[in-house]
Amino acid sequence: xxxxxxxxxxxxxxxxxxxxxxxxxxxxxxxxxxxxxxxxxxxxxxxxxxxxxxxxxxxxxxxxxxxxxxxxxxxxxxxxxxxxxxxxxxxxxxxxxxxxxxxxxxxxxxxxxxxxxxxxxxxxxxxxxxxxxxxxxxxxxxxxxxxxxxxxxxxxxxxxxxxxxxxxxxxxxxxxxxxxxxxxxxxxxxxxxxxxxxxxxxxxxxxxxxxxxxxxxxxxxxxxxxxxxxxxxxxxxxxxxxxxxxxxxxxxxxxxxxxxxxxxxxxxxxxxxxxxxxxxxxxxxxxxxxxxxxxxxxxxxxxxxxxxxxxxxxxxxxxxxxxxxxxxxxxxxxxxxxxxxxxxxxxxxxxxxxxxxxxxxxxxxxxxxxx
Amino acid sequence: xxxxxxxxxxxxxxxxxxxxxxxxxxxxxxxxxxxxxxxxxxxxxxxxxxxxxxxxxxxxxxxxxxxxxxxxxxxxxxxxxxxxxxxxxxxxxxxxxxxxxxxxxxxxxxxxxxxxxxxxxxxxxxxxxxxxxxxxxxxxxxxxxxxxxxxxxxxxxxxxxx
Amino acid sequence: xxxxxxxxxxxxxxxxxxxxxxxxxxxxxxxxxxxxxxxxxxxxxxxxxxxxxxxxxxxxxxxxxxxxxxxxxxxxxxxxxxxxxxxxxxxxxxxxxxxxxxxxxxxxxxxxxxxxxxxxxxxxxxxxxxxxxxxxxxxxxxxxxxxxxxxxxxxxxxxxxxxxxxxxxxxxxxxxxxxxxxxxxxxxxxxxxxxxxxxxxxxxxxxxxxxxxxxxxxxxxxxxxxxxxxxxxxxxxxxxxxxxxxxxxxxxxxxxxxxxxxxxxxxxxxxxxxxxxxxxxxxxxxxxxxxxxxxxxxxxxxxxxxxxxxxxxxxxxxxxxxxxxxxxxxxxxxxxxxxxxxxxxxxxxxxxxxxxxxxxxx
Numbered sequence: 001x002x003x004x005x006x007x008x009x010x011x012x013x014x015x016x017x018x019x020x021x022x023x024x025x026x027x028x029x030x031x032x033x034x035x036x037x038x039x040x041x042x043x044x045x046x047x048x049x050x051x052x053x054x055x056x057x058x059x060x061x062x063x064x065x066x067x068x069x070x071x072x073x074x075x076x077x078x079x080x081x082x083x084x085x086x087x088x089x090x091x092x093x094x095x096x097x098x099x100x101x102x103x104x105x106x107x108x109x110x111x112x113x114x115x116x117x118x119x120x121x122x123x124x125x126x127x128x129x130x131x132x133x134x135x136x137x138x139x140x141x142x143x144x145x146x147x148x149x150x151x152x153x154x155x156x157x158x159x160x161x162x163x164x165x166x167x168x169x170x171x172x173x174x175x176x177x178x179x180x181x182x183x184x185x186x187x188x189x190x191x192x193x194x195x196x197x198x199x200x201x202x203x204x205x206x207x208x209x210x211x212x213x214x215x216x217x218x219x220x221x222x223x224x225x226x227x228x229x230x231x232x233x234x235x236x237x238x239x240x241x242x243x244x245x246x247x248x249x250x251x252x253x254x255x256x257x258x259x260x261x262x263x264x265x266x267x268x269x270x271x272x273x274x275x276x277x278x279x280x281x282x283x284x285x286x287x288x289x290x291x292x293x294x295x296x297x298x299x300x301x302x303x304x305x306x307x308x309x310x311x312x313x314x315x316x317x318x319x320x321x322x323x324x325x326x327x328x329x330x331x332x333x334x335x336x337x338x339x340x341x342x343x344x345x346x347x348x349x350x351x352x353x354x355x356x357x358x359x360x361x362x363x364x365x366x367x368x369x370x371x
Numbered sequence: 372x373x374x375x376x377x378x379x380x381x382x383x384x385x386x387x388x389x390x391x392x393x394x395x396x397x398x399x400x401x402x403x404x405x406x407x408x409x410x411x412x413x414x415x416x417x418x419x420x421x422x423x424x425x426x427x428x429x430x431x432x433x434x435x436x437x438x439x440x441x442x443x444x445x446x447x448x449x450x451x452x453x454x455x456x457x458x459x460x461x462x463x464x465x466x467x468x469x470x471x472x473x474x475x476x477x478x479x480x481x482x483x484x485x486x487x488x489x490x491x492x493x494x495x496x497x498x499x500x501x502x503x504x505x506x507x508x509x510x511x512x513x514x515x516x517x518x519x520x521x522x523x524x525x526x527x528x529x530x531x532x533x
Numbered sequence: 534x535x536x537x538x539x540x541x542x543x544x545x546x547x548x549x550x551x552x553x554x555x556x557x558x559x560x561x562x563x564x565x566x567x568x569x570x571x572x573x574x575x576x577x578x579x580x581x582x583x584x585x586x587x588x589x590x591x592x593x594x595x596x597x598x599x600x601x602x603x604x605x606x607x608x609x610x611x612x613x614x615x616x617x618x619x620x621x622x623x624x625x626x627x628x629x630x631x632x633x634x635x636x637x638x639x640x641x642x643x644x645x646x647x648x649x650x651x652x653x654x655x656x657x658x659x660x661x662x663x664x665x666x667x668x669x670x671x672x673x674x675x676x677x678x679x680x681x682x683x684x685x686x687x688x689x690x691x692x693x694x695x696x697x698x699x700x701x702x703x704x705x706x707x708x709x710x711x712x713x714x715x716x717x718x719x720x721x722x723x724x725x726x727x728x729x730x731x732x733x734x735x736x737x738x739x740x741x742x743x744x745x746x747x748x749x750x751x752x753x754x755x756x757x758x759x760x761x762x763x764x765x766x767x768x769x770x771x772x773x774x775x776x777x778x779x780x781x782x783x784x785x786x787x788x789x790x791x792x793x794x795x796x797x798x799x800x801x802x803x804x805x806x807x808x809x810x811x812x813x814x815x816x817x818x819x820x821x822x823x824x825x826x827x828x829x830x831x832x833x834x835x836x837x838x839x840x841x842x843x844x845x846x847x848x849x850x851x852x853x854x855x856x857x858x859x860x861x862x863x864x865x866x867x868x869x870x871x872x873x874x875x876x877x878x879x880x881x882x883x884x885x886x887x888x889x890x891x892x893x894x895x
Contacts (some may be wrong), residue, residue: 015692023775037696037863064452067487126775128767128860131396134596138408145422152426152501158487166488170424194395199385200767200859295493352696353862356776382873389858396595396857403594411599 012040019048023126023356026366030343030355037351042344046337050370057330062088062162062297065330069317070156072334073368075115076311078107081160083317086241087306088162091299091321099287100164105243106177106280107147107159108308109273113184114143115311116224116270119363123263124195126360127204132195139187142180149176162297164290177281181274188270196267205259209346209358212257219345220338223313224269225362228262230255235309247279259354259361266363296325312336312363336368421503426486429456429479430502431519438527439520440498443474447490447499455483456490474520481507482515541659569661573650577799582612584798584848591849592856622787627690630784634688639785639792641681646799648674653806654728656816656837667728668716671807672709675762678800679705682764682771685793686781697780700863701771704761707870708768711758714878718751718885719744719811728810735814737822745893747885752812754874754881756850759804761866763797766855770863801851802844809843816840 012033018024027048033040053068060068062084069080082104089096117140124132144154150169151159159166195201211221216229226233234251236244252268254261299321307316313335320329339362346362347355399406412419421427433439443460457478462470491499499519509515548568552561586601586609593600601608627635652667652674654660664670679702686698722744723731734740741748761768772780782793809815816836820828861869 013692021778037700060452061450063489064450064487067452067485067489070487071485124859128769128773128775129858131592131596131856134598138597141408148425149422150424152422152424152488153486156486161492166492167424170422190395193391194857195392195859197388198392198859199388200861200865202388203865204859204862351862351864353770353773353776353860392857393853396853399597400591400595400853403597406597407594407599408597409599411602 017355023359024366025122025359025364028340028364028366028369032352032355034352037353039347039350039352039355042347042355044340044343046340046370048370049367051367053371054330054332058326058328061325062299062327065327066161067156067158069332070158071367072332072371073310073312073315073336073365074155075118075365076111076315077156078104078111078159079308079310080315081158082108082242083306083308083310083315085160085162086308087304087317087319088297088299090306091302091304092162092297094163094291094293096164096291097287097289098285099289100291101243102280102284103165103169103289104160105247106277106284107151108242109276110143110146110177112311113270113273114140114147116266116273117143119266119311119360120191120195123357123360123363126356127195127201129195129198129201132191135187135190135194139184142176142183146173146176146180149173161290163293164288166290168289169284174281174284177277181278181281184270185274188267191267196264202260204353204357205263205361206256207258207260208354209259209350209361210257211342211346213255215342215345216257219342221313221342222338223310223335224252224265225262225339225342226313227252228254228265228361229257233314235307235314239307241308243280247276249276259357262361262363298323298325299327307333310335312365312368313339332371334368334371336364336366337371340364340369421505424501425503425505426488426501427505428481428502428507428517429484429490429499429519431477431498432500433521433524434527437521437524439474439524440496440527441474441477441520442496442498442526443472443477444495446493446495450489450493452487452489453483453485455480473526477519478516479519480516482512540657542657545659569651573647573661577647577650577795580802581795581798582616584802585612585615585794587848588798588852591852595853595856616791619791620788624789625784625786627784630690631688634684635784636789638681638685638688639789639796641684642678642796643681643792643799645674645677645681646796646803648677649803650799652728653803654732654810654815655840656835659837660729663727663729665725665727668720668726668731668807668811671728671803672713672716675800675803676705676709678796681796682781685785686771689781689784691784693777693779694781694783697771697773697777697783700773701764701781703863704764704768704770704866707867708758708761708874711754711870711874711878712762714875714882715751715755715758716807716811718747718878718882721882721885721889722748724889728815731811732815732817735817737820739812739814739817739819741812744885745888747881747888748812750877750881751885752808754878755808755812756847756854758870758874759808760851760854761870763800763804763851765797765801766851767858767860768866769855769860770866773860775860801848805847805851806840806844808847809840813843813847814839815843 012035015032015034016029017032018029019027024030029045029048031043031045053072056068057065065084066081069084070077072080117136121133121136124130124136147157148154150173151157151166211229213230216226216231221229221231222233230253232238232251232253237251249272252265252272254265299319301321301323303318303320305316305318307314314333315335316333318331318333319327322328343359343362347358350358431439431441443458445458448456448458458474459476459478460472461475463473465471491501549565552564556564589611590600601611604610604614649671651661652664652671682701683698686694686701719740720726722740723734725731725734741752760766764771772782777783782790785793816839818831818834818836818839820831
């Protein structure tokens with residue numbers, strides 16, 4: 001009998017969380033080994049939505065790559081496209097009109113807010129507060145309307161193109177954005193009342209899932225998740241691109257490294273993004289919305305890298321060119337893949353419910369992990 | 372003693388935070404008919420208006436004489452990243468005895484389209500435009516392949532300045 | 534026979550007497566049991582379906598949505614359509630599942646909630662059994678449901694189900710204490726466990742007003758513990774959708790799943806009606822001692838309406854809980870019970886006993 005008990009105590013309880021599971025936000029499969037409710041190890045298994053985008057890019061022209069980078073992290077589609085466009089522009093030495101930079105920066109920040117809103121929804125839902133889900137989606141709708149009015153797409157916009165934008169913004173763009181900022185400043189306080197201050201929520205996140213700064217750096221956890229651990233990694237601040245050296249904004253940092261720190265970094269980032277948009281929205285200069293580019297873009301032979309701050313962390317594009325109209329090799333550094341790699345070291349020793357909360361606070365988008 | 376104070380203050384702060392949260396949901400419940408944001412989709416189909424820029428499908432606008440602007444130059448087909456456009460052209464001999472390429476059929480497979488808009492942007496004669504239609508569901512795949520030019524349509528003959 | 538909407542005693546008595554005149558006492562008993570059974574069954578189905586609809590509408594309004602609005606006006610037939618769908622669905626058999634327990638489990642859950650209805654006084658003279666240990670009976674019977682949940686989780690041969698069932702076991706065993714103790718507080722105040730007596734005792738003011746602070750504390754604790762007992766709201770760990778997909782009923786399909794679903798709503802109705810009966814006076818109209826005119830106006834509203842109204846308000850509060858709060862973690866759930874609710878509850882019982890001894894209650 002004692003042997004059997006010993007045996008049972010040493011046994012691990014293996015569970016497949018996913019590929020179909022409500023809280024993995026897609027087709028991520030986590031193999032958990034449990035002891036009771038405690039998670040002993042988490043092994044992510046990727047590849048369920050692998051589309052080979054990097055390989056596909058090798059047979060696409062630089063304009064055509066844009067519509068694929070949309071589909072990596074679909075919540076920061078604008079920002080991903082920005083990276084590819086900037087890479088091509090920098091490689092060719094194209095000087096962009098100010099108007100393009102303004103519009104791109106505003107669109108990037110809107111995309112960041114929209115992405116964080118959706119993260120907030122799913123965070124609430126993962127913790128069991130279903131109403132949060134609908135409030136977040138409700139407030140995301142005006143941003144999608146802004147996108148749709150100017151770019152024609154709600155989720156996948158394909159709005160940027162090497163050398164500028166696909167088309168000019170809608171005349172009502174500024175008014176809509178200002179209305180949104182006014183509306184959202186009120187609503188974000190409601191978010192705090194509903195979830196941030198809630199005692200159950202703070203109990204479930206404070207001190208749970210701690211990622212130290214060293215770990216964050218060694219795993220390459222960037223973006224809000226990394227900044228929650230005190231890792232200063234905001235590309236916008238440290239390697240400014242577009243107009244980020246002209247606007248004033250703070251790099252949000254928390255040093256606790258727990259789920260709540262990651263949560264509050266994102267909440268503050270939404271406010272900070274609103275500030276950035278407010279500084280820019282009234283000053284969009286008149287001018288062209290794109291530079292005349294050659295119909296077939298050929299990058300000079302060489303290797304290029306461009307990184308941007310996507311909603312979930314550092315997004316990088318590496319292109320090796322042989323001087324042809326197609327890139328020779330493409331490598332995409334997606335933030336979610338690195339963030340996911342830290343999951344085991346954050347979550348082991350915690351409860352299953354904490355694992356769900358940690359996953360929500362890391363905010364992974366599966367198509368970005370698998371590419 | 373301090374532990375006891377913490378115990379009770381923690382409890383009361385917790386209860387207050389819970390009541391605050393209930394205030395938010397309660398507020399929306401009691402103001403519900405005003406704050407509902409849901410669109411009643413099939414019912415509002417008649418009044419539903421998409422934005423001008425909305426990317427519903429690629430269309431080829433025709434004028435009242437059933438004429439389009441497509442010169443069958445193939446640029447949209449080359450620029451499409453998914454190969455969803457196929458331009459079929461035919462050679463026509465005009466009255467002056469010259470051979471001229473003319474559009475026969477402009478096939479557009481919406482099932483493969485990823486709505487990047489490169490065909491429309493790169494079209495040198497602005498023959499393509501975004502349509503507002505968004506109800507694309509079909510029962511068979513071959514219905515996704517649409518022919519964009521109308522039956523018997525012709526190229527617009529430019530008048531005046533040649 | 535005089536049918537009186539304010540007092541069903543004569544009506545039920547008339548049924549009893551006319552049956553007695555027609556047949557032998559044994560058959561009278563059988564017939565009455567059948568009548569009550571059918572009545573409760575109909576009531577059960579009706580309330581269950583209505584509550585599912587109500588919850589969907591309430592949560593929709595909280596979330597700025599419309600809710601069901603396709604089947605019938607305002608979607609009122611939506612739940613009936615859902616029920617028909619569930620009835621027609623295939624009952625999936627799980628490989629290596631314990632067939633007997635797997636099939637029995639939903640019935641245990643539903644029977645437990647069924648039993649509890651019997652003791653609830655819906656209006657004056659309108660209850661199936663009037664025990665002298667009414668509260669005790671209800672508490673005892675309503676905790677039977679956990680057996681069904683445990684069996685369901687155990688017999689499904691599924692890991693998620695098992696975790697859900699074990700959570701549910703720990704949860705209900707703990708929260709049973711709080712429910713019991715908060716009810717005991719009120720029993721001290723009323724001096725009786727008979728539900729009809731408790732309701733009659735609140736003629737001059739509901740217990741939540743006459744019982745001073747301890748009654749209010751007991752009510753709050755009861756609401757928390759009752760929500761936990763019904764596996765709802767922030768305490769739905771047993772089915773924790775985002776963690777365990779559906780917890781203990783992951784493997785159930787069709788009408789068996791519907792049984793669990795219905796039982797959840799009926800349990801909610803039962804705990805709400807007990808709260809209404811014990812704290813808010815059940816079917817007793819709202820009376821303020823001394824205000825004769827006001828009291829007579831209140832008396833015009835039929836008791837059944839009072840009862841349903843109070844229950845509805847409490848159910849609404851429980852729905853507000855569910856649709857506002859995030860879910861607790863299992864250890865926090867137990868911390869809440871053993872470190873907060875239980876000590877406060879014990880202290881509260883003593884306080885109530887002291888108040889009753891001193892005669893400070895009205």
